[in-house]
Amino acid sequence: MATVYREVDVPSQQGKTALVTGANTGIGFHTARVLAARGARVLLGCRDESRAAEAIAAIQSKLPDADLAWLPLDLASLSSIEKAAGQVQQTESHLDLLINNAGVMVPPKTLTEDGFELQFGVNHLGHFALTGHLLPMLKARADARIVNISSLAHRGAAIDFDDIHAERKYSRMKRYQMSKFANMLFTFGLQQRLEASGSGALAVAAHPGGSNTELGRHIGLMRFLFLPLEWIMNSAAEGALPSLRAATDPDAKGGDYYGPTGMGEFARSAGIAKVDSAARDLEAINRLWGISEALTNVSI
Template identity: 45%
Template structure:
């Protein structure tokens, strides 16, 4: 169709490597299908390996020549994140796109393995730690990108620095909005720091509008009830449409970093992807910097963009990445 961006608009991705968190279903799987259609090599970073292998098999049924890898990653466990990243660094020497897609939405109050409130811990802190640990691969790959999924819930989000763990009270939707605003602020602050370091990697945020996925299961991993699923289906667009902003953010050549991509329909709820400027008022520099510092302290992961000369056969090696 003229004037709209679809998978057909994507550049070829043959020879490119993409990691997608939460690729076993919903938006993550639809995103993987989009990349596979363009020839990318895809790493399914999933908590449930059985579902991950099933999803990968389904993708291979549609794209038999696709290169797919399934690896375990639990974003609610910092040790799992460290193990996953170590495996990626061991097996690969490049990473073209990291898609921070996985998320949990409005669960009852729970904590991650490390004692964080589940939504803030998984949706934001988990991806913060993962990105930092994969930074060496990203920064040594020309034109690489970090794509972080936020939500229209970020518009009403607020960072409760005095109550990040919910000890002063917990509201599921309020804390979901906090985690999604954190995703957005992280993506923008990451771009600021990448630019300051002169890196070729860029950071772009996006959101899927209101899309028909199983996020409404409230983090249980089970299918939502029939009535709720039917109502959600009437309100939302397909997961395939919801994945388009992610694919746009990951591949559109005219992006320079720091953009926020979402559906262009009314209220950003549905439609084809484009620029979303509705949350620019949320981009408070002080809040972004404070969130970054707090995230470093909580996860134990600090980003180091400096280039250091190393003795290795007389050659200078570029060492980027995590400083622990």
């Protein structure tokens, strides 16, 4: 039987600084909480100041000495992303962990401030831009790590390069799957580039399996399909374990992908997960990379 991975297995993060996007709720909140408990300074990257303050207060009610700060960040706005990255560069002496956790799932068709389809824009392009802006800081740390949070939904997905903004057709679930597939392509492409540059930083990915969080607030009637599974779903705290292991496991290798170790990778603990082989396709990686750089005007 595989060893059960728990919060107490997260090694000391003393002296490290982490940025967790979407850290005001759900998996991001618990990721931030545990990293702070293990000694890291944690920046909570999210839009709403009041919700960030609530999250910080909730963590500090149990961990009074937790070193936490709100970073104003709207991943649906390239200007907000650039401003947030600039703030990190000005206020922080170093950055060791970037956990690209925030996401949107199956909303009605919406565009970002810059005209991107929301799921692709936030889940992939926003994090691509943020990573690009912060990469010099991360590469300055010998053991820095970038963690992209993907999903079981990446399996069987593809990038619709001919309709990248869903101008012809919008399928909520297919677009969500596409954005999560993009997270995987980005992870492998980033790791290749880090290695080529001689950097010791690692790009890794994780997925939470089936977790009961706010992410699914737009699924509507589809929620009834998940009711029989709720009794085996991870809590948000359990869903954060793969993210935490990806971010802190001393044995992690670039390109590793973590997820729950239970049946179908749906729930429980955290270990190495199965990657759809299509996510390692070099042509798709490079094509997405070029489009992402062009759309965000951020070169990596």
